[in-house]
Amino acid sequence: MSDQYSNEPMLDMFVFETTQLIEQLEQIILTNEKGSCFTPSAINEIFRIMHTIKGSSAMMMFTDISVLSHTMEDLFYYLREEKPNYIDCSKLSDFLLEGVDYIKGEIDKIKSGDDTANNPSELIKTLKEFLVTLKTENNSIALNKVNSPVKKPQYYIRQEKSITTIYNNIYKAIIYFEEGCEMENIRAYTIIHNLKDITDDYYFLPEDIIDNDNSAEVIRQQGFQIYFKADHAYDSMHEFFMQTIFLRELDLIQLENDNEYKHLYEKKQSNIDSINILQNNPIKIPEIHNMNNAGMDKEKQASVTTQSIISVSIPKLDKLMDLVGEMVIAEAMVIQNPDLKGLEINNFQKAARQLNKITNEIQDLVMSIRMVPLSATFFKMHRILRDMCKKLGKEVELEIIGEETEVDKNIIEHISDPLMHLVRNAIDHGIETTEDRVSMDKSKTGTVTIEARNAGSDVLVIIKDDGRGLDRDKILNKARKSGLLYKREEEMSDKEIYNLILLPGFSTKEVVSEYSGRGVGMDVVSKNIETIGGSISVDSVTNKGTTITLKIPLTLAIIDGMNIKVGKSCYTIPTISIKESFSPKEKDLILDPDGNEMIMVRGKCYSILRLHKLYKVSTHITKFTDGIIIMVEQEEKTLCIFADELLGQQQVVVKALPEYIQKLKRVRGLSGCTLLGDGRISLILDVAGLINI
Amino acid sequence: MENSTEFLLEGEEDTQKGRFLTFSLDKESYGIEIKHVTEIIGIQEITEIPELPQYVKGIINLRGKIIPIMDVRIRFKKEPREYNDRTCVIVVDIKNISIGLVVDRVSEVLTIPEQDIVEPPQMNKGHGNRYVRKIGKVGSDVKLLLDCEKLLTDDELEDIRVGM
Amino acid sequence: MKKVLIIDDAAFMRLAIRTALEKSGFQVAGEAANGMEGIQKFIELKPDIVTLDITMPEMSGLEALKAIIKFDANAKVVMVSAMGQEAMVRDAIMNGAKSFIVKPFKEEQVIKALNQILEM
Numbered sequence: 001m002s003d004q005y006s007n008e009p010m011l012d013m014f015v016f017e018t019t020q021l022i023e024q025l026e027q028i029i030l031t032n033e034k035g036s037c038f039t040p041s042a043i044n045e046i047f048r049i050m051h052t053i054k055g056s057s058a059m060m061m062f063t064d065i066s067v068l069s070h071t072m073e074d075l076f077y078y079l080r081e082e083k084p085n086y087i088d089c090s091k092l093s094d095f096l097l098e099g100v101d102y103i104k105g106e107i108d109k110i111k112s113g114d115d116t117a118n119n120p121s122e123l124i125k126t127l128k129e130f131l132v133t134l135k136t137e138n139n140s141i142a143l144n145k146v147n148s149p150v151k152k153p154q155y156y157i158r159q160e161k162s163i164t165t166i167y168n169n170i171y172k173a174i175i176y177f178e179e180g181c182e183m184e185n186i187r188a189y190t191i192i193h194n195l196k197d198i199t200d201d202y203y204f205l206p207e208d209i210i211d212n213d214n215s216a217e218v219i220r221q222q223g224f225q226i227y228f229k230a231d232h233a234y235d236s237m238h239e240f241f242m243q244t245i246f247l248r249e250l251d252l253i254q255l256e257n258d259n260e261y262k263h264l265y266e267k268k269q270s271n272i273d274s275i276n277i278l279q280n281n282p283i284k285i286p287e288i289h290n291m292n293n294a295g296m297d298k299e300k301q302a303s304v305t306t307q308s309i310i311s312v313s314i315p316k317l318d319k320l321m322d323l324v325g326e327m328v329i330a331e332a333m334v335i336q337n338p339d340l341k342g343l344e345i346n347n348f349q350k351a352a353r354q355l356n357k358i359t360n361e362i363q364d365l366v367m368s369i370r371m372v373p374l375s376a377t378f379f380k381m382h383r384i385l386r387d388m389c390k391k392l393g394k395e396v397e398l399e400i401i402g403e404e405t406e407v408d409k410n411i412i413e414h415i416s417d418p419l420m421h422l423v424r425n426a427i428d429h430g431i432e433t434t435e436d437r438v439s440m441d442k443s444k445t446g447t448v449t450i451e452a453r454n455a456g457s458d459v460l461v462i463i464k465d466d467g468r469g470l471d472r473d474k475i476l477n478k479a480r481k482s483g484l485l486y487k488r489e490e491e492m493s494d495k496e497i498y499n500l501i502l503l504p505g506f507s508t509k510e511v512v513s514e515y516s517g518r519g520v521g522m523d524v525v526s527k528n529i530e531t532i533g534g535s536i537s538v539d540s541v542t543n544k545g546t547t548i549t550l551k552i553p554l555t556l557a558i559i560d561g562m563n564i565k566v567g568k569s570c571y572t573i574p575t576i577s578i579k580e581s582f583s584p585k586e587k588d589l590i591l592d593p594d595g596n597e598m599i600m601v602r603g604k605c606y607s608i609l610r611l612h613k614l615y616k617v618s619t620h621i622t623k624f625t626d627g628i629i630i631m632v633e634q635e636e637k638t639l640c641i642f643a644d645e646l647l648g649q650q651q652v653v654v655k656a657l658p659e660y661i662q663k664l665k666r667v668r669g670l671s672g673c674t675l676l677g678d679g680r681i682s683l684i685l686d687v688a689g690l691i692n693i
Numbered sequence: 694m695e696n697s698t699e700f701l702l703e704g705e706e707d708t709q710k711g712r713f714l715t716f717s718l719d720k721e722s723y724g725i726e727i728k729h730v731t732e733i734i735g736i737q738e739i740t741e742i743p744e745l746p747q748y749v750k751g752i753i754n755l756r757g758k759i760i761p762i763m764d765v766r767i768r769f770k771k772e773p774r775e776y777n778d779r780t781c782v783i784v785v786d787i788k789n790i791s792i793g794l795v796v797d798r799v800s801e802v803l804t805i806p807e808q809d810i811v812e813p814p815q816m817n818k819g820h821g822n823r824y825v826r827k828i829g830k831v832g833s834d835v836k837l838l839l840d841c842e843k844l845l846t847d848d849e850l851e852d853i854r855v856g857m
Numbered sequence: 858m859k860k861v862l863i864i865d866d867a868a869f870m871r872l873a874i875r876t877a878l879e880k881s882g883f884q885v886a887g888e889a890a891n892g893m894e895g896i897q898k899f900i901e902l903k904p905d906i907v908t909l910d911i912t913m914p915e916m917s918g919l920e921a922l923k924a925i926i927k928f929d930a931n932a933k934v935v936m937v938s939a940m941g942q943e944a945m946v947r948d949a950i951m952n953g954a955k956s957f958i959v960k961p962f963k964e965e966q967v968i969k970a971l972n973q974i975l976e977m
Contacts, residue, residue, distance in 0.1 A: 013872045048866075051912055055939055056869040058961035181966065182959035183938070186946045193950050213943050245956040245973050246966075311868075326757065569741065615743035657742070658752060658761045660790050660845065667744045673752065673759060681740040681754050 014060050015107055016311065021049045022103055023376065029096050030382045037089040038079070046096070047076035053103070065106050068120045071127045072099055078131060084138035088130075095130060097383070098123055167201055167229035173241055174223040174251040181246035184219040185209040191244055195228065198240065202228030223251070314409060317370055324359075324366050325558060325653025329675065331359050332650055363651075367408075367555060374452050374461070375403035377416050381423045381450060388427045395445040396431050398423075405452035407459050408555035414532045415461065415552060418525040422463045422548055423448060425522075430467030430546050440543065442466070454554075458534075461550040470498050470540035482506065498538040502526040533574075533671060535635050535688060559654055561674070563647035563682055564630065566611045567619030570682040571643070572652055572674055573630060577687040579638070581630040581646060589624055599629065599640055606631065608640045609690060614669070619644055634688045641690065652676075654684060668693055712804050713829065715836055716783065716796040718766055723796075724803065724829055724836040729785040733799055736780040753782075753793060760784065762793040768844065769824070787841045794844075805829040805836065813837075859975055860886035862904035864895035864921060865937060866913040870960075874908055874937070877964035883971065892916030896924045899932070906933040906971055909954070911945050919949055926953035933974050937962075 028045055032038045038046070050073040057065035079087070102120050109116065175191065177184050188209045195202060205225040206215040230237060234254050241250050335352045378400050385398045407415075431437075431446035438444055449464040472494060479485050479500045487496070500506060504523040522538075529536045534552035553559075561572035562581075590598040590605065597608045608629065612619045621627045621644040630641045652674035656662070671686035713724035714733075734755070739762050741751040748767035752759050762782065767773055774797065782793040809830045826840035861883050865871045871888045878885055886902045889895035893916050899907060907925065911918040918936060925932050936949045936957035946957050955974045958966055 010869070010872055010876060013869045017867060017869045045914070048912060048914055051939065052867045052870075055960040056867060056873075059869070059873055061961075180963070182940065183943055183946060183957070186943050186950065186957070189947055190950045190956060210947065243973070243977050245970050322757070617741070617743075655759055658759055658791070660761045660792055661742060661745065661749065661752070664745055664749065667742060670742070673740070675754055675757065675759075679754055680738065681752055681759065683740070683742065 011060065011110070012313075014056050015111055018053055018056060018065075018103065018107055021053055022100055022107070025049050026097070026100050026383060027379060029093050029100070030379075030386060033089065033093045033386070037087055038092070040080070040083075043076055043079045047073060047080055050076060062106065062110070064118070064120050065103055068099060068102060068124055068127075071124045072096070075127055075131050075134075078134065082138065084134055086137045087134065091130065095123070095127055099127070167199060168231050169233070169237075170229050170255040170257070171227070171234075171237055172253045172255055173226045173228075173237075174249075175226070175241065175244065175247065176223045176249035177219065177244075178246040178248045179220075182216075183213075184216040184224070185213060186216075187244070187246065188215075188219055188224040191224070191226070191241070194240070195226070198232060198237075199228050199230040201230075202226060223249075227255075312369075317366075317409070320366055321370065321558070322653060324363050325651075326675075328359055328363060328558075328651050328653070331355060333678075363558065367558065370409050370555070371406035372409050372412055373404050373406050374412065374459075377412055377419060378403045378450055378452070380416070381419065384420060384423055385427060385448065388424065392428065393433070394427065394431055395434055396427050397445050397447045399447055399449040401449065401451040402453045405454060405459055406554075407552065411532055411552055411555065414528060415534075415550065418528045418550070419450070419461065419463070421525050423450070426463060426465035426467065426546070430465035430469075432468050436468075442543075455551070458551050458553055461552060462547060463550075464545060464547045466545040469542040469544055469546055470501070470538070472497055472542070475500055478506065479503075495537075495539055498540050501538060502536060530686075530688065531671075533686065533688070537635075558651055559684075560649065561652040561682075561684065562630070562649050563652075563676065564611075564628075564641075564643040565645050565647055566615070566643050567617040569615070569617050570647065570676065570680060571611065572682045572684045573632060573641070574684070574687065575649060577632045577634050579631040579633050581628055583627075584624045584629045586625055597624075599624075601631070601640075606638050606640045608642050609693070610642045612642075612644075614690075614693070621645075632687045632690070634691055637691045639687075639691045641685075652682070652684070711806060712802060713836065713838060714783065714802050715800040716781070717798050717800060718769065718771060718796060722800065722834060722836050723765075723825075724805070724838045725783065725785065725794075725841060726838075727802060729787055729841050731784045731786050731791065734782045734784065734793070735778070736776045736782060736795065750795065755784065755791075755793075758791070760791045760793055762795060763844070764795045765844075766795070766797070785841060787845055790845060792845065803829075803831060803836070805831060805838075810838065858882060858884040859906065859971075860884050860902065860904040861971070862887050862889065862895070862898055862902055862907045864889045864892070864898075864907060864913075864918070865910035866890050867910070870910065870937065874967060877967045878971070880964070881968045883968075892918065892921030892924075895921050896928070899925050900928060906935065906975060908935050908937055908958075908967070908971075911936050911938045911942055911949065911957075919945060919952065922949055922954055923952050933977075935970055935974060 025046060028042050032042045050069045054066050054069040054073055057063075057069060078084070099120075102118065102123060105118065109118075175188070177187055181187065185206075186209075188204070192202070192204060192209075204227070206212075206218045206222075209215045209219075209224075232240070234252070238250070238252050241247070241252060244250075335356065340348070381400075382398055385396055388394070389396050426448045427446075431448070432440070432442070434444055437446065443466075447466050449462070451460075451462040451464070453460050453462075475497055476485075476489060479497075480489075482505055484500055484503050484506060485492075501522045502525075504527075506521060506523060526536050529550055529552065532552060534550055536551070537549050538546065539549075540546040560575040562575050562578055563570055563572050565571075584599055588600045590600060592598060597610070598605050599608055608624070610622075611617070612622070624642060627642055627644050628646055630643060630646075632639055632641060654672045655674055656672050657667075657670070661667075669686050669690040670683055671689070672684045673681050674684055676682050709726075709728045712727040714727055714730050715722055715724045717723070737753055739751040739753055742749070745751075748764050750762045750764050752761050764773065776795070779798050780795060781797075781799045782795055783799065784791060784793050810827050811830070813825050813828050824839050824843050825837045826843075827838040829836040829838050861878055863871050863874050863878075863885060865874070865888075868890070871890075875885045875888070886904045887898045889898045891913055895907075895909065898904075909918045909922055909925075913921075922934055922936070925934060930953070932953070934949075934954045936946055936954045937960065938946045938949075938957050939960045946954075949957065955977070956970050958970055
């Protein structure tokens with residue numbers, strides 16, 4: 001990487017922007033592949049994306065990326081300019097996606113500080129060959145195009161030669177540009193362009209600075225020579241040339257006579273006509289004034305939106321979230337301060353209410369900032385679907401519903417992998433081969449649907465396929481063999497049987513396929529979803545398909561919690577899972593013959609979990625009637641938790657347990673921790689985990 | 694700018710080299726490379742976390758940051774001891790993991806020149822302390838220099854035991 | 858301090874140019890991510906000099922250049938281009954751009970070009 005640009009923000013920005021562009025590119029490719037082929041606007045867009053990546057990566061000295069994107073840019077330049085008729089779109093998409101993957105991989109390596117570069121030369125070669133093939137296949141058209149323009153003029157002299165005024169002085173200037181300033185021919189042209197204000201009697205060497213970009217090399221070697229006549233004095237001409245940007249050396253001579261000048265001039269005279277062509281056909285420039293108003297308005301809108309959005313780093317948002325959490329706690333400490341008890345403080349109360357209102361608003365706002373639509377995660381599935389269909393020879397459509405549903409940023413990160421796994425499963429194991437489908441009288445093309453929708457403080461993500469469905473008997477067999485049946489078979493509902501596949505160590509597929517690689521099965525998906533406090537359920541109808549529903553919380557960062565005390569320890573239960581809490585009465589308590597403690601509530605019996613026993617906390621409250629029962633519910637299962645006392649409800653900022661501890665052990669029934677108003681730590685209980693102990 | 698800070702860091706690294714924070718457990722004196730040490734705090738309220746190995750006492754709130762606490766005595770299979778006002782927590786940062794180490798008493802920061810640092814004697818596995826990487830000689834005293842990474846990662850044996 | 862307006866659709870390029878300029882005592886008065894926004898900011902901020910990317914979506918750098926020159930014939934605009942865009946750069950020069958830099962550029966090139974143009 002170049003030293004001058006090696007600073008962090010620049011690298012961050014490069015990674016950020018390139019990732020965005022690559023994702024955009026992938027979307028364009030996948031969308032266009034579905035249609036007939038690349039639309040002109042898509043071609044233009046891809047050209048621009050590759051152009052930008054080329055420039056940025058070259059600045060960052062990531063040569064491989066730069067060269068690859070340059071090759072792709074060239075290809076799309078050709079497509080854009082020549083509009084060839086015959087394009088092998090499927091092949092083109094494959095190459096592009098290969099390029100996308102390569103750049104993605106490189107970006108990942110850059111992010112992780114891995115500097116082992118993968119050489120893209122194979123791909124570059126393929127792309128170049130593809131371009132050559134394209135050109136040959138579209139040869140006739142291309143030839144016509146090449147031949148159409150009139151042979152370009154060889155040099156450049158003002159055409160109003162005939163009305164030339166007589167100038168007093170004759171000059172010769174030789175100009176050298178600084179090394180590495182690039183496009184010397186255009187720089188030379190800049191001088192000529194400015195010189196026009198001084199004189200219309202000039203000529204220059206090399207003559208073909210406009211049409212031949214290789215003239216830049218000649219200028220680099222031999223300098224740029226101008227012969228001209230002007231009324232200006234030497235000093236003023238010298239000053240004129242000295243203003244040249246990136247000027248390295250100027251050699252300006254006032255000539256005694258115009259011998260040298262004439263000699264060159266006459267030699268060129270015969271070509272003067274062709275120059276007129278250039279002059280009369282100024283280079284075409286897209287006219288903005290001709291643009292219709294609708295277009296302008298659209299741009300205006302676009303500019304407004306780009307202006308009003310900035311990107312913020314996630315750690316900053318996390319920090320902000322933390323601070324807001326601390327603020328909520330601090331506020332509670334002030335407003336509920338024991339020193340205030342019994343005081344007549346109306347004005348204080350009024351101010352406190354106002355403070356409370358503002359804090360709540362800030363909190364809502366910060367939460368909303370962190371909310372991201374699921375669309376990007378969902379759209380990633382298009383690519384998986386495409387690749388798998390190609391490899392497996394299946395025809396599958398992906399239907400996406402409710403992708404605008406928003407969830408917290410850190411939740412998105414956690415569901416991307418499980419979702420991918422589920423979609424792969426659906427295509428690999430769910431959807432039948434085309435022949436099978438046809439023979440079963442099903443539509444030839446299978447459908448996988450991903451749907452998201454809000455359900456209270458949760459979001460439901462549903463992955464549905466119209467494939468063969470789960471094999472009830474096979475699952476039962478397997479579960480029996482693996483000893484996973486927790487109930488008598490006859491008592492199990494179909495749904496319960498299907499959900500067996502979520503249990504650790506379950507896998508129906510004997511053959512491990514490349515994609516879903518059943519080695520890690522549904523239990524991993526299930527674990528992943530559980531870590532973010534979500535749940536998963538499976539339903540299936542034979543030959544109609546399988547539906548997998550993920551229930552995930554909107555956010556992880558702040559929850560409403562009920563703080564409870566056990567001995568000296570403090571725990572927090574998410575309020576959302578609490579049904580009720582009450583002091584148990586002796587008569588409702590039941591002890592079954594196995595010693596399981598239960599309680600009767602409104603005619604129903606629930607088992608009781610003693611937190612102090614589970615976590616071996618010493619407390620003097622061991623009699624149920626001395627403490628409190630908190631009834632919690634998750635996934636239609638209910639549990640009564642026994643604790644010493646309730647401390648009160650408050651919003652808590654969820655913090656993960658330290659990495660070291662998570663690595664040591666996943667403690668049953670704990671999902672994290674939080675800080676209480678007095679600085680103490682409370683452990684957040686994972687209700688689903690406790691129920692399933 | 695960048696260069697100068699880099700230079701500074703390098704300089705700091707240099708001054709940290711060969712410097713150890715020493716602390717005692719029973720009669721033995723141990724040393725930790727100073728570059729790992731973030732701060733030293735007195736013992737404070739520890740929130741216990743269930744089901745963890747005994748040597749992990751729980752977590753503390755260090756100015757809003759939650760860090761785990763390890764009792765080095767128990768880690769070294771010594772008799773646990775009641776914490777008192779001399780008990781200290783050395784907060785260390787090892788490979789970006791912050792952890793507090795409970796020790797009997799913090800002694801001092803020492804510079805031990807390289808030539809005074811030797812390999813620990815080869816003992817039977819059962820006797821040697823596998824967290825001691827080197828031995829430093831300071832006058833007639835011996836400092837057991839700890840391998841901090843091992844302290845955090847070398848858990849396989851324990852895991853099995855906890856599991857049983 | 859000389860005020861610069863950076864017009865470029867690539868955030869990375871804007872940052873690269875901004876970084877270079879701010880190191881050398883220029884004041885980046887504003888950034889714009891497309892031609893239209895660039896024109897608005899030019900009018901609003903009255904920068905001493907503008908760096909203008911040649912390839913941008915919707916309204917190209919050339920179109921933006923023409924609009925800027927129309928608004929202020931003496932506007933100092935430096936085009937930011939890439940190799941292979943010679944024709945576009947020439948058109949820009951014809952339409953009043955003072956000079957251009959070529960990506961990938963070195964920081965000192967940007968500074969030099971801007972300084973020289975400002976001295977004109």
